[in-house]
Amino acid sequence: MDVASLVKSLSALVAVLGGLWAVYKFYKRDEHFPRVQFDVDINFIGEKSEQHIIEVVAYLENKGVVPIKLTELEFSLRGLKHDDKLIEGDKSINRQLKLPHKVKDARWLSDTWNHTFVYPGVRTRYTHVTSIGGEYGFLLVRGLFIYESDEDFHTSAKLVEVPKKLKRSD
Structure with a gap:
């Protein structure tokens, strides 16, 4: 075997090994696996006719590549009224405080949307504006989203105290 053939063979071998190494690193680091930060929040906007106007917010930040x-981005809003007793929940909610009143179940995505995207390095904000009665002292929002590619999902939750009186800016 002459030197030129040996160099060609070694070059081909190095190229194949480099490709295999790249594929190995890709799967070892799970770069194909989504990395997402999912947070939910409730913003109190104002009061009108003894109702609190609130904004239920979902933040999705794509930290992957x-x-x-x-396909699904939805929330459940539950409440604890001022006169409710504090009751521990059962095993289905890990014996956490029970918020017995369903205030609202809704989607952040419009029914006309089949899906939404969050691109790498982007933080996207989804909002839903609604109102609650003045009888609530605490609210719990639980968010859920489902990937289009499979049935994998993420959840996020936040408990907030309803302000006794919102400050006016006038």
């Missing part, structure tokens, strides 16, 4: 495509 692949776009995230979602």
Whole structure:
């Protein structure tokens, strides 16, 4: 075997090994796996006719290198009224405080949307504006989203105290 053939063979071998190494690193680091930060929040906007106007917010931040495509993005809003007793929940809620009143179940995505995207390095904010009665002292929002590619999902939750009286800016 002459030197030229040996160099060609070694070059081909190095190229194949380099490709295999790249694929190995790709799967070892799970770069194809979505990395997302999912947070929910409630913003108190104002009061009108003894109702609190609130904004239920979902934040999705794509910390990975692949776009995230979602088909479901929804929330459940539960409340604890001022006159409710504090009751521990059962095993289904890990014996956490029970918020017995369903205030609202809704989607952040419009029914006309089949899906939404969050691209790598982007933080996206989804909002839903609604109102609650003045009888609530605490609210719990639980958010859920489902990836389009499979049935994997993420959840996020936040408990907030309803302000006794919102400050006016006038």
